[in-house]
Each structure stands twice: as structure tokens, then as C-alpha cells.
Amino acid sequence: MDIQAILFDKDGTLFDFYATWGIWAKTLLLDEAGGDEVLAARMGKAIGYDIHTGKFAPDSMVIFDTPPDIAAALLPFFENETVETLTNRLNTAAAQVPMVEATPLIPLLLQLQAMGLKLGVATNDGEAPARAHLEASGISGMFDFIVGSDSGFGGKPEAGMMSAFADHIGLPGKQIAMVGDSVHDLVAGRAAGMVPVAVLTGVACHEELAPHADVVLPDIGHLPAWLG
Numbered sequence: 289m290d291i292q293a294i295l296f297d298k299d300g301t302l303f304d305f306y307a308t309w310g311i312w313a314k315t316l317l318l319d320e321a322g323g324d325e326v327l328a329a330r331m332g333k334a335i336g337y338d339i340h341t342g343k344f345a346p347d348s349m350v351i352f353d354t355p356p357d358i359a360a361a362l363l364p365f366f367e368n369e370t371v372e373t374l375t376n377r378l379n380t381a382a383a384q385v386p387m388v389e390a391t392p393l394i395p396l397l398l399q400l401q402a403m404g405l406k407l408g409v410a411t412n413d414g415e416a417p418a419r420a421h422l423e424a425s426g427i428s429g430m431f432d433f434i435v436g437s438d439s440g441f442g443g444k445p446e447a448g449m450m451s452a453f454a455d456h457i458g459l460p461g462k463q464i465a466m467v468g469d470s471v472h473d474l475v476a477g478r479a480a481g482m483v484p485v486a487v488l489t490g491v492a493c494h495e496e497l498a499p500h501a502d503v504v505l506p507d508i509g510h511l512p513a514w515l516g
Contacts, residue, residue, distance in 0.1 A: 291483065291515055292463040293406035295433075295453050297444075298418055300351070300390075300469030300490025301508060302409070302425075306342075307388035309350065313337045316381060320365070327365070334361045344491050351491055352444075352472050354412050354437040355379055375414075383417040387425055390489040391509035397430045399512055406457045408433035410449040412472070415439045432457055444472040450480035467508060474500035485514070 296302055299309060313332065317339055321328035325339065332339045335358055336348025344350055349358055359374035366374055400407060408431055411418050415436030422428035433456045437443035441452045454461055466477025469490025474497065477484040486501035487508055488494060498504050503514060 289483065290463055291405070291465050293408070293432075293453075293457055293459055294400060294465045294467055294511065295408045295410055295450060295477070295482070296508070297466075297468035297470070297473045298409055298411035298413060298421065301467055301473070301487055302390060302393060302427075303387045303421070303489075304390045305351070305469065305490040306344075308385060310342045310344070312382075312385045313344075313350065314339050314342060331362060331365050334365070346491060346496070348491070351470055352412070354443045355382075355414050356438075379414045379417050382413065383420040385417075385421070387421045389425065390487070390507045393425055393427050394430075396509060396511070397427055401430065403512070403515065406432045406459070408435070408453045408457070410435050410444070410453060410466075410476075412437045412443045444468075444470075444476040445479070447476050447479035450476055450482060454480065454482075465511075467511070469497075471496065471500050485511075 299305055317328040317331045329339050335350055336345035355375045355378050356371055359371045359378055363371060363374060413436055415438055418436045419428055419434055433453045435441060435449045435452060441448035450466060454464060461481025464482045465485050466482040467485045468474055469487050470492055474484040474486060484501045486497035486504040489507045494504050
């Protein structure tokens, strides 16, 4: 194994999924429902989130899909909105969400850079909120490439974002580790010829991720030891 670069998913990988998005989802839905818990619960069900338990369904579109997909699912609850305008509202709200790091990111990324690795981020989130989250954490400048599902390369599980990163840094897929917390991340990485690495800081469990990954790590803080 000759890993020369790492491409990270964002939510559930760089940032702990539940600690970040569970509270946001409940607050957003209740606000949009005007405090009506019954309506908020119906909205949550449409995107795979239970406001009563604070849990996301394993197949929740918040985990896997793009902002326009989520907007389309919520559109029936909003008057005088389109998918485009609702997507913009969701992206604006998402950009304000405080991120909870899965592990202290600055020292980890500095360590990976010191090992000579190129670093990137590929997320099904929009590029603007993704950059806002990375900037707020003080790490946006540490990546050679940041791409979202609206950046022109498609979304995961397709391999477009992965191939774009490989082209940008001039390395073949076999020298790049794709690190993510969902099957979509791993499938996309494998499709691009990358080494798929799973982490358990998202919703998916070890048993779900292991068949699609070369290795399953507790979190990205274990990457240096795995790289050896």
C-alpha cells in the first residue's frame, strides 16, 4: 500500500454526525413547523429523522443525499417555495451549524501533511456550507481540494468528485484513501480505484461498512497509525 493522499467525507467523518446534525435537524424542523410537534414529526419522517428520539434512520436522506434531494422531500410542507429556493434556505441554515469535531482536527491534519500527504474533502453537502464549516474550524486552508455535490462533479455514490480530486493532485486512485462513514462514500471511492477506509463516527455500524471497506477505524484519529 502506497498512500500519497487522503480524501475525506465531511459529515460523520471530519465531524461527528449525531453531535452536529441531530440537534440542528430538530431545531430546524420545529422552527419551520412553527413549534407544531406533529407537523415537525411529519417533516422529519419525510427525511428519515425522528424528532422524538433524535435519531436518523439508517437510510435517512440527510446521511446520503444532496441538499436538492432533501429540499424536494420537504417541499410539500412549504408554500411558495421551489426546490431551488428551499435548497438555498437549507444551505444557508446548514452553514450556520456549529461543527463538533470527530477528533481534534488541526493537529491531525498537520500530522498528515507532515507525512507528505495531499488532503481533500468531498461531501454531498453543498460546497458553500462545506467551506463555511471548514473555515469555522480553522482548517479550510489545509486541504488541496474541496468539493460539494453542487460543484459540477455529481454526488456520491458516483465517482465524479473522487476522480476530480485525483486529477487535481495528479495521482492514481490506488494511491488515494477515501475516508468516509457511509456506504456511499466507500462505494464512490472504490469506483474511482481508491482505497476505501470506513470510520464509525457516523450512523452506519461496523457490520454495514466492513464489506465495502479495506479497513474500519473508530475515527480518523487512527489514520496515522493505520498508514504506519
